[in-house]
Amino acid sequence: MATFILNKYRNAMKLSSIIFRILLPVLFMQAACAGNSSKDDPAPPPAARKAKLQLVTDGFISPVNMAVPGDGSGRLFICQKEGKVWIVQQNKLLPTPFLNVSADMVSVNPGYDERGLLGMAFHPDFRNNHKFYVYYSAPSKKAGFNHTSRLVEFTVAADNPNLANPASKRVVMEIDEPQSNHNGGQLQFGPDGYLYIGLGDGGGGGDQHGSTGNGQDLGTLLGKILRINVDGTPYSIPADNPFVNQPGAKPEIWAYGLRNPWRFSFDKKSKMLFAGDVGQDKYEEVDIIIKGGNYGWRILEGYHDYNVPAGADKSQLIAPIHEYNHDLGISITGGYVYRGSAIPALQGLYVFGDYNGKAFFLESKGNKWERSNLELSGRPADNLQILSWGEDEQGELYMLASTSGQTGFKGAVYKLVKE
Numbered sequence: 530m531a532t533f534i535l536n537k538y539r540n541a542m543k544l545s546s547i548i549f550r551i552l553l554p555v556l557f558m559q560a561a562c563a564g565n566s567s568k569d570d571p572a573p574p575p576a577a578r579k580a581k582l583q584l585v586t587d588g589f590i591s592p593v594n595m596a597v598p599g600d601g602s603g604r605l606f607i608c609q610k611e612g613k614v615w616i617v618q619q620n621k622l623l624p625t626p627f628l629n630v631s632a633d634m635v636s637v638n639p640g641y642d643e644r645g646l647l648g649m650a651f652h653p654d655f656r657n658n659h660k661f662y663v664y665y666s667a668p669s670k671k672a673g674f675n676h677t678s679r680l681v682e683f684t685v686a687a688d689n690p691n692l693a694n695p696a697s698k699r700v701v702m703e704i705d706e707p708q709s710n711h712n713g714g715q716l717q718f719g720p721d722g723y724l725y726i727g728l729g730d731g732g733g734g735g736d737q738h739g740s741t742g743n744g745q746d747l748g749t750l751l752g753k754i755l756r757i758n759v760d761g762t763p764y765s766i767p768a769d770n771p772f773v774n775q776p777g778a779k780p781e782i783w784a785y786g787l788r789n790p791w792r793f794s795f796d797k798k799s800k801m802l803f804a805g806d807v808g809q810d811k812y813e814e815v816d817i818i819i820k821g822g823n824y825g826w827r828i829l830e831g832y833h834d835y836n837v838p839a840g841a842d843k844s845q846l847i848a849p850i851h852e853y854n855h856d857l858g859i860s861i862t863g864g865y866v867y868r869g870s871a872i873p874a875l876q877g878l879y880v881f882g883d884y885n886g887k888a889f890f891l892e893s894k895g896n897k898w899e900r901s902n903l904e905l906s907g908r909p910a911d912n913l914q915i916l917s918w919g920e921d922e923q924g925e926l927y928m929l930a931s932t933s934g935q936t937g938f939k940g941a942v943y944k945l946v947k948e
């Protein structure tokens with residue numbers, strides 16, 4: 530009986546759904562055409578925003594970052610949080626890691642840990658100088674700190690393009706981290722040839738550091754996006770960085786007021802820098818990062834007041850282009866503006882996701898960005914956490930994830946392909 534009622538209800542729903550989805554738009558279109566002398570067909574409905582996940586490798590756990598060398602080799606370099614860099618070449622995972630920095634790191638919990646080997650980028654002139662950069666969590670030499678975020682340069686072994694030369698290690702930058710969480714770690718070379726580095730606010734909760742929180746403190750590198758020239762000793766400051774002439778401000782700072790920029794990227798076409806900034810308890814956000822911009826944390830979380838000091842001028846804070854609340858997600862994983870060719874329906878959309886496994890895109894409409902779900906077929910039946918996104922030399926996108934379920938705890942790298 531209950532089944533019958535349910536089926537009847539479903540059939541009624543189907544019928545009303547047909548009326549709404551087919552009949553009403555037809556009536557509406559006829560009415561619209563009647564008032565319009567143009568004989569043109571109405572605009573076609575937007576193409577479906579779907580993609581299929583094609584497994585690239587599930588050969589190691591915790592894939593948290595992907596980088597490509599820009600040398601035409603087609604190789605994908607994938608950072609495993611526990612300290613190894615693996616190469617996928619022609620859809621095959623090479624058996625020997627390219628690099629292993631685990632002995633130089635704090636030991637990380639494979640289940641959940643925000644520390645680890647978090648970022649990698651290739652020098653813009655990698656073809657000629659064979660240099661690349663990694664960012665990982667090392668033990669701190671200072672009392673009172675949980676660990677040190679270390680930016681290191683290496684070169685590739687002279688006799689094997691698929692092996693790093695550990696002896697080439699050059700420490701570029703070290704930043705002490707008071708707590709274990711919020712370590713940023715994204716490395717991206719900008720179209721200007723400078724290295725952009727994402728730093729979290731130092732961790733804990735609510736950015737309880739100093740009198741203003743680290744995000745708002747221009748005297749610390751924490752809670753910032755930095756911009757440096759790696760061709761220096763150990764690096765140099767680009768002359769046009771926004772705070773080079775401001776007393777007490779760190780000259781490396783490009784933008785501030787960030788909580789934990791977990792993944793940012795440059796749009797290959799517009800050159801704009803998109804960042805996902807992880808929220809505290811309620812709101813996740815996407816920002817377009819500009820020179821010298823203050824993105825609000827800890828004064829604001831998303832569009833909302835979080836910890837507003839008396840007399841604060843909130844008009845100077847740059848609002849996100851999008852926020853979503855914790856009914857929908859738990860922790861943003863920033864992605865890329867799609868500029869590939871395999872999935873035309875995604876062209877120009879900012880694809881991103883959430884640690885809870887949901888995938889989304891933002892579409893620029895007039896002066897605002899609208900969020901929609903990105904439907905991904907080929908998902909594993911297991912519980913899936915989106916750890917990161919990657920982009921290859923052709924602009925095709927990848928999703929890096931953990932899966933946990935009946936098949937155990939695994940890492941997985943998927944390529945987004947046309948459904």
Ligand SMILES: [Ca+2]
Nearest residue numbers: 824825826831
């Ligand atoms: Ca913000």
